[in-house]
Amino acid sequence: MGIDRLDGRLLELLAEEPRIGVLELSRRLGVARGTAQARLDRLTSGGVIRGFGPEVDPAALGYPVTAFATLEIKQGQGADVRAHLATVPEVLELHTTTGSGDMLCRLVARSNADLQRVIDRVVGIEGIVRASTAIVMENPVPLRVIPLVRQAATE
Amino acid sequence: MGIDRLDGRLLELLAEEPRIGVLELSRRLGVARGTAQARLDRLTSGGVIRGFGPEVDPAALGYPVTAFATLEIKQGQGADVRAHLATVPEVLELHTTTGSGDMLCRLVARSNADLQRVIDRVVGIEGIVRASTAIVMENPVPLRVIPLVRQAATE
DNA sequence: GGTTCCACTGGGCAATCTGTTCAGTGGAAG
DNA sequence: CTTCCACTGAACAGATTGCCCAGTGGAACC
Numbered sequence: 001m002g003i004d005r006l007d008g009r010l011l012e013l014l015a016e017e018p019r020i021g022v023l024e025l026s027r028r029l030g031v032a033r034g035t036a037q038a039r040l041d042r043l044t045s046g047g048v049i050r051g052f053g054p055e056v057d058p059a060a061l062g063y064p065v066t067a068f069a070t071l072e073i074k075q076g077q078g079a080d081v082r083a084h085l086a087t088v089p090e091v092l093e094l095h096t097t098t099g100s101g102d103m104l105c106r107l108v109a110r111s112n113a114d115l116q117r118v119i120d121r122v123v124g125i126e127g128i129v130r131a132s133t134a135i136v137m138e139n140p141v142p143l144r145v146i147p148l149v150r151q152a153a154t155e
Numbered sequence: 156m157g158i159d160r161l162d163g164r165l166l167e168l169l170a171e172e173p174r175i176g177v178l179e180l181s182r183r184l185g186v187a188r189g190t191a192q193a194r195l196d197r198l199t200s201g202g203v204i205r206g207f208g209p210e211v212d213p214a215a216l217g218y219p220v221t222a223f224a225t226l227e228i229k230q231g232q233g234a235d236v237r238a239h240l241a242t243v244p245e246v247l248e249l250h251t252t253t254g255s256g257d258m259l260c261r262l263v264a265r266s267n268a269d270l271q272r273v274i275d276r277v278v279g280i281e282g283i284v285r286a287s288t289a290i291v292m293e294n295p296v297p298l299r300v301i302p303l304v305r306q307a308a309t310e
Numbered sequence: 311g312g313t314t315c316c317a318c319t320g321g322g323c324a325a326t327c328t329g330t331t332c333a334g335t336g337g338a339a340g
Numbered sequence: 341c342t343t344c345c346a347c348t349g350a351a352c353a354g355a356t357t358g359c360c361c362a363g364t365g366g367a368a369c370c
Contacts, residue, residue: 001215011209018207023356032319037358047215052173052207054166056300060156060202061307068223068252068259082295089306094296097223099289104223105296108303134254140237141249141260145211148263151244152216178327187348192329 001046006031008153010039011049015146018052063090063108065115066136069122070101077127078102084125090118101132156201161186163308165194166204170301173207218245218263220270221291224277225256232282233257239280245273256287 003011006029013020013028020028026036043049058066073081078096085091085105093106107122109115115135123131158166161184168175168183175183181191198204213221228236233251240246240260248261262277264270270290278286 001217003216011211014209018209021356033357034320035318038317047212050210050212052209054169054173054207055205056166056304057202057205058300058303061158061303062156063303063307066250068250086296089302091296092300092303093298094294095221095223095291096293096295097289097291099287101289104289104291106298132254134252134256134259136250136252136259138251139249140251141241141246143248143261145213145247147244148213148216148218148247149211152218176327188328189349190347193346 001043001048003043003048003149003153005153007039007043007048008149010036011043011149012146058092058108063110065109065112066139067107067109067115067119067133068136069105069107069119069131069133071103071105071123071128072100072130073102074127074129081125081127085122088118088121091122107133156198156203158198158203158304158308160308162194162198162203163304165191166198166304167301213247213263218265220264220267221294222262222264222270222288223291224260224262224274224286224288226258226260226278226283227255227285228257229282229284236280236282240277243273243276246277262288 009029010025013025022037022040023033025040026033029036040049058064071081081103082094082096085094085103090107090109091105092108095104096102097104105122107115107118109118112135115133119131119133122128164184165180168180177192177195178188180195181188184191195204213219226236236258237249237251240249240258245262245264246260247263250259251257252259260277262270262273264273267290270288274286274288277283
């Protein structure tokens, strides 16, 4: 797409106070309402803003344990494994990757003990040769995009 | 916290159409506006809803390559490395983990070639013994929470 | 120089939503 | 039988939204 400084500031404002409306946005940016509206529309239809989903904290839902599992898949079974993993609610995210593992997935569980259950369920399908799991202890940098936005807007 | 079916449906609705207001929410849930309002407030102040940040797509910003890097850290250098990584815009997320690696971070880059630059910058600090990177090819399950919400609400 | 295009401004309008308050209902707990 | 609590349904003023329009200024093009 292409993002200029105004778009960048708009995204920052939205990130800080997501529930503010277009009017308030335009006031803080110092532009006319129509402009803020237009920029927002452009960012949304251009795919830069994918949505405004509520960010749900799994920990607050009773799933305080996060882990990443690297899965090694038997040749040709990828599709089955993908479909299987998609049915497991505790699988929050799944990627296929290059490198020694073939897939990487983010899991949550109610406890370390419960993680065992989740992993059993994850690997409970033909096609997974090996799984190695890393439990998350700390999350020094939670998922963020603003620094990237700032960089994309400045260049 | 604790989530009942109504909270669950509310979160689902919000996930589908995040810009709808409380009034519309209450209509679709078939409850009074005050109720929807109260539920939403409870979820927000209870930490279940962390926010409504705009979800920015790095790909649309010009960063279509995603990778996960596993970092092995020299004893006692953790804090320095964390601080360093926090300054790199292309580091979207950072976790400290158990297992063979000590940290796992999510990176984005403008291209595979650009990824080299990012990784050089990431490892350009004392304290990182080894880094192994897996480039993401596909993302069969993008970050999601709704299935988990549904499970938490049903039990 | 003259013309066209485009983003932006600033304004106005009706319709809608928000924040807030209030009285009343029904179920659960004591 | 009483208290508590979540929910309902309604009301109100004030703010916001979606929409439309005329005017301005800069950049690109002829």
